[in-house]
Amino acid sequence: MSKTATIEIDGKRYEFPIIKGSENEEAIDIKKLRDLTGIITLDPGYKNSGSCTSKITFLDGELGILRYRGYSIEDLAEKADFLEVSFLLIFGELPTAEQLEQFEVDIRKYTLVNEEMKSIIDGFPRTAHPMGVLAALTSALTAFNPKSVNVDNDKEMYQAVCKTMGKFLVIATWTYRKSMGYPLNYYDNTKGYVENFMNLMFKLPTEPYKASPIVIDALDKLFILHADHEQNCSTSTVRMVGSSHAGLFASISAGVSALWGPLHGGANQAVLEMLEEIHKNGGDTDAYMAKAKDKEDPFRLMGFGHRVYKSFDPRAQIIKKAANEVLETLGVDDPILAIAKKLEAAALEDEYFKSRNLYPNVDFYSGIIYRALGIPTDMFTVMFAIGRLPGWIAQWKEMRENKEPIGRPRQIYTGAALRDFNKPE
Ligand code: SDX
Numbered sequence: 001m002s003k004t005a006t007i008e009i010d011g012k013r014y015e016f017p018i019i020k021g022s023e024n025e026e027a028i029d030i031k032k033l034r035d036l037t038g039i040i041t042l043d044p045g046y047k048n049s050g051s052c053t054s055k056i057t058f059l060d061g062e063l064g065i066l067r068y069r070g071y072s073i074e075d076l077a078e079k080a081d082f083l084e085v086s087f088l089l090i091f092g093e094l095p096t097a098e099q100l101e102q103f104e105v106d107i108r109k110y111t112l113v114n115e116e117m118k119s120i121i122d123g124f125p126r127t128a129h130p131m132g133v134l135a136a137l138t139s140a141l142t143a144f145n146p147k148s149v150n151v152d153n154d155k156e157m158y159q160a161v162c163k164t165m166g167k168f169l170v171i172a173t174w175t176y177r178k179s180m181g182y183p184l185n186y187y188d189n190t191k192g193y194v195e196n197f198m199n200l201m202f203k204l205p206t207e208p209y210k211a212s213p214i215v216i217d218a219l220d221k222l223f224i225l226h227a228d229h230e231q232n233c234s235t236s237t238v239r240m241v242g243s244s245h246a247g248l249f250a251s252i253s254a255g256v257s258a259l260w261g262p263l264h265g266g267a268n269q270a271v272l273e274m275l276e277e278i279h280k281n282g283g284d285t286d287a288y289m290a291k292a293k294d295k296e297d298p299f300r301l302m303g304f305g306h307r308v309y310k311s312f313d314p315r316a317q318i319i320k321k322a323a324n325e326v327l328e329t330l331g332v333d334d335p336i337l338a339i340a341k342k343l344e345a346a347a348l349e350d351e352y353f354k355s356r357n358l359y360p361n362v363d364f365y366s367g368i369i370y371r372a373l374g375i376p377t378d379m380f381t382v383m384f385a386i387g388r389l390p391g392w393i394a395q396w397k398e399m400r401e402n403k404e405p406i407g408r409p410r411q412i413y414t415g416a417a418l419r420d421f422n423k424p425e
Pocket residue numbers: 228229231232233262263264265267292293299300301302303304305306307308356358361362363
């Protein structure tokens with residue numbers, strides 16, 4: 001006998017089924033609520049509302065659990081590489097060695113970006129924020145790949161996946177090259193995906209360039225940690241835009257714009273800017289803790305808190321360990337890392353933060369590693385987007401394969417009642 005929920009309205013009782021997920025999460029299925037009662041629910045920010053069922057990522061905010069297709073983030077970060085995890089998220093199973101090799105070969109077929117895209121990027125001022133340029137260039141890819149993918153055709157869907165993985169990485173690095181006034185680089189099909197990221201970013205035509213294997217390994221792990229996170233703001237945006245049957249590039253472009261916000265993926269840039277400001281002002285972390293707790297002050301401790309994780313963000317734990325290792329290996333003595341640790345220690349002891357379950361999230365330490373790897377601060381959120389791309393693709397593909405209806409939330413109107421049209425005096 002499955003569980004039900006009963007709602008009583010004006011003396012009348014209505015029963016709704018309670019569904020249970022594979023990890024025992026439960027939800028009241030209210031698909032028929034308005035038809036039966038004429039009443040809707042209201043849940044700004046969807047803190048209590050599920051938008052879909054999904055087989056891709058499971059996270060438990062109380063226990064600090066994160067799994068992609070059933071594999072723990074700890075195992076994947078330690079034992080897999082980014083393209084392997086991308087294949088897992090998108091197609092549901094870890095690839096065999098042969099499938100992984102073929103995946104990389106097939107991505108390479110699409111790493112050449114149409115030369116006319118360069119005239120689009122030339123239209124931006126060098127000072128444009130890379131995330132704005134990336135959102136525009138991603139949407140512009142539709143112009144050069146106008147045929148929308150038939151999601152029911154496995155071959156077409158696979159090609160669209162490889163095309164998106166290949167081209168997005170290149171245009172993401174072009175946003176940096178543009179900001180520096182450097183010539184735009186091409187993907188080198190003789191090198192790996194993450195090594196190509198470093199070449200695309202930093203290789204200059206005037207001298208030889210070889211990315212450090214330590215850096216490539218650290219970035220590969222960081223991309224895995226960012227690859228998916230169930231129905232976060234940007235992923236929900238990708239699913240919402242895709243639900244109108246807008247194309248994959250258009251949906252990803254919308255996800256890039258949602259990720260840009262400082263409350264979401266833009267937090268990694270905001271964290272570094274906050275830590276640098278604290279450092280510049282003498283390292284007085286107590287003063288910034290006080291600002292974060294002052295309701296009159298809009299300042300928030302960036303990199304702290306999470307909509308779902310109310311114990312700890314498992315990614316933050318892994319990244320903090322990697323930050324120590326990378327800085328030690330590279331011989332970087334960054335005073336910003338010391339400030340971050342001092343801030344973390346203070347917040348973990350502070351009643352305001354403890355009572356609100358505010359712990360370091362994925363963005364708190366990632367910027368410190370990016371900085372040590374030579375990534376400029378305004379490219380930090382682009383790094384997040386490169387990591388999150390396979391998750392966006394996987395979620396968009398699942399939504400379309402499940403033939404989900406167009407997303408269209410309701411509202412409660414609180415504005416003016418009907419009134420005659422009289423122009424104001
Ligand atoms: C990401 O959803 C995802 O999965 C996202 C992400 C992913 O992988 O996709 O994990 C990536 O976006 C991580 C979050 C990055 N953002 C930041 O670090 C920005 C700083 N954090 C906050 O703005 C905030 O914590 C949010 C936006 C992350 C979560 O906000 P919630 O869950 O809506 O919490 P809230 O705004 O309702 O705050 C609850 C209380 C409030 O105080 P009271 O009104 O109860 O007195 O906690 C306070 C808030 O003022 N609070 C903070 C705070 N975060 C929440 N106070 C100071 N500093 C903070 N960072």
